[in-house]
Amino acid sequence: MNDKVSALLNDQINKEFYSAYLYLDMANFYARKGLDGFANWYEIQAKEEQDHAMLMYQYLHNNGEEVTFETIAKPDKTFETLMDPLKAGLEHEKYVTSLINTIYAAAQEVNDFRTTQFLDWFIKEQGEEEKNSSDLITRMELFGDDARSLYMLNSELAGRAYSAPSLVL
Numbered sequence: 001m002n003d004k005v006s007a008l009l010n011d012q013i014n015k016e017f018y019s020a021y022l023y024l025d026m027a028n029f030y031a032r033k034g035l036d037g038f039a040n041w042y043e044i045q046a047k048e049e050q051d052h053a054m055l056m057y058q059y060l061h062n063n064g065e066e067v068t069f070e071t072i073a074k075p076d077k078t079f080e081t082l083m084d085p086l087k088a089g090l091e092h093e094k095y096v097t098s099l100i101n102t103i104y105a106a107a108q109e110v111n112d113f114r115t116t117q118f119l120d121w122f123i124k125e126q127g128e129e130e131k132n133s134s135d136l137i138t139r140m141e142l143f144g145d146d147a148r149s150l151y152m153l154n155s156e157l158a159g160r161a162y163s164a165p166s167l168v169l
């Protein structure tokens with residue numbers, strides 16, 4: 001594998017684990033506020049990020065590349081309102097999309113079609129993640145100010161169940 005592509009994928013493993021950590025911090029914020037449904041939603045989001053990291057880890061191994069783990073940064077966002085994590089989440093997903101796009105472009109540049117094909121799943125996944133984040137913001141804007149509606153939204157988010165990623169390596 002091209003050194004740059006391999007290094008970017010290795011770095012992305014760390015970024016995905018950071019994402020998991022960031023979402024866990026959001027779950028932690030909502031749990032402290034008594035909103036267990038929002039906490040559940042972000043706990044599952046954190047699990048999905050770990051899955052993303054493990055898919056990249058496995059992909060590098062499958063291609064004979066070495067993986068090096070680096071320090072995972074401390075979640076650096078501060079939240080005050082119930083809306084803050086939702087907006088931070090959308091911004092973060094847009095950032096992750098840009099990272100995936102950068103790896104994709106690097107792979108394309110060296111005709112590494114196996115990696116672009118591997119990344120196709122992540123390109124689609126980022127579209128879903130941005131949409132989910134954006135939908136949550138819309139719903140909070142619509143219902144967040146009313147206690148009863150917020151309770152119902154929280155109950156709905158409590159129903160989110162974890163499912164393993166559809167991508168199999």
Ligand code: FEO
Pocket residue numbers: 016019048049052093096126129
């Ligand atoms: Fe791994 Fe939320 O993107």
